[in-house]
Amino acid sequence: MAFIAALLLLFFSAFSQGNALSLNYYTKTCPDVEHVIAQVVREATSKDKTVPAGLLRMHFHDCFIRGCDGSVLLKSKGGNKAEKDGPPNVSLHAFYVIDSAKKAVETICPGIVSCADILALAARDAVVLTGGPTWDVPKGRKDGRISKASETVQLPAPTFNISQLQQSFSQRGLSMEDLVALSGGHTLGFSHCSSFQNRIHNFNLTHDTDPTLHPSFAARLQSICPIKNKAKNAGATMDPSSTTFDNNYYKLILQKKSLFSSDQALLTIPKTRDLVSKYASSKKAFNTAFINSMIKMSSITGGQEVRKDCRVVN
Structure with a gap:
């Protein structure tokens, strides 16, 4: 078990090193990104108080499978059943908030901001809007191209000791x-x-x-x-x-x-x-x-691209 754990750790750290995150990643390319996402999350929360819990859980479930690469956002296609349709994820909700945020961000800076970053920022905003603390989110994640429902068995279960x-x-x-x-x-x-x-x-x-x-x-x-x-x-x-x-x-x-x-x-x-x-x-x-x-969890990175649409690979 220790050997497998060490291998997985190497796997994730290799991803992280190849995909360095930074606090000012969008300073020049999309300076208003955080403001735009926060506004979308705020509006959605004002209509549905369960949105923040949904966004926080979605980010957690994303990061625990292949790193924080937005793979939880991809929809099932053809013979591939995606993460969001795996048993632990069928109760995830508020995907529409990420879609709305992506649409708003694409309007001001197309092709720049990854869906994985949008989800990480929305999760932070969810905590702030419900009376929790704020923090600076490191940015620069890329979106993953692989999403498999079968891999959701790796999520920690509520029955775990x-x-x-x-x-x-x-x-x-x-x-x-x-x-x-x-x-x-x-x-x-x-x-x-x-x-x-x-x-x-x-x-x-x-x-x-x-x-x-x-x-x-x-x-x-x-x-x-x-x-x-x-x-x-x-x-x-x-x-x-x-x-x-x-x-x-x-x-x-x-x-x-x-x-x-x-x-x-x-x-x-x-x-x-x-x-x-x-x-x-x-x-x-x-x-x-x-x-x-x-910050530590959301810095486990993975993906390869910046998706145009959070639900499908480019």
Whole structure:
């Protein structure tokens, strides 16, 4: 496993070196790009408060497969089933926001800005619009030409334990600190029952529900997601303030009220448990860690071109 992890790390770092990012990448070629994208994201969010969560999750899912190359934006074509149609991605939404931003950017500087950069900037804007911190996004990503639904099995699953999470992140050059900080993105959004069903029904031979779940919280989830759930879109918000970027996610883990096994798993070893406690008690500490880890994750690069249309290769 260590050998495979080392190979993957070399693979990603080779990509990164061949595709150096910079804060002032568009200063001369498209100086207004960030303003234009922010405006599109702001308008979309004013009409639909779930847009920021969608954009942040989309960026994460993009970066974890082949690097941050916009491959999650490509549509399936012919015999190729694209990433967006892979099981973990069918619930991704807000693709239209990236399309709108691309259209607006193409109007002012055609053929210059990659879809991967637009998604990275939109994810940052999503955090800012929901009350989170801001940061300077390194730019210069290229768009990838390959997108396979089969590769989405590489995404960390909500059922993962701590060693599975650690392996998934370390294969991408991300540390345990990055794991805990980036998990804080779960402060935004909504989850369907399928992502936490394993914790509330037939958990194991001795418990129907996961004993690490608070009993009243487990009962509430069972009422929302009965064992023979018929409601297609049934589920729960990631936390009670699911449209606000805050540190409640960490407080809820400590109260045994987090949705996913992968959230609760952060308490199973001292290193990650200490970080959960730190971020639960200090929003400032969380914001700082989140910024650092977002920059690190979004700098895993990959692609080869600047797409004219984010949904199809040139």
